[in-house]
Amino acid sequence: MNKIEPISRRKMILDSSVRGSIIFLPIAIFSASVKAGSSNKAMLHYQEDPKDGQMCSGCAAFTPSAASDEGNGSCKIVGGPVKLRGWCIAFSPR
Numbered sequence: 001m002n003k004i005e006p007i008s009r010r011k012m013i014l015d016s017s018v019r020g021s022i023i024f025l026p027i028a029i030f031s032a033s034v035k036a037g038s039s040n041k042a043m044l045h046y047q048e049d050p051k052d053g054q055m056c057s058g059c060a061a062f063t064p065s066a067a068s069d070e071g072n073g074s075c076k077i078v079g080g081p082v083k084l085r086g087w088c089i090a091f092s093p094r
């Protein structure tokens with residue numbers, strides 16, 4: 001028969017911490033990159049033309065840039081400059 005060995009409380013806590021880190025670390029890294037507005041344009045199917053009447057200028061994540069840079073702006077979700085008339089799958093109406 002198998003003999004069950006006692007596990008110390010310290011070992012049990014350390015083991016669960018390591019397992020939790022392995023599970024949650026990738027999620028935390030992905031979340032941080034999304035918050036920083038660095039999501040890949042390709043991943044979100046960004047395009048420089050409107051889709052079904054939806055475009056960046058009507059999206060809650062869009063911030064227009066200075067007047068000298070007409071037609072562009074920044075996005076809280078997609079990294080880099082985005083077009084006023086651009087669109088991606090993360091579109092959220094204002």
Ligand code: SF4
Nearest residue numbers: 056059062075088091
């Ligand atoms: S989330 Fe998509 S649609 Fe909205 S501003 Fe950013 S790139 Fe444009």
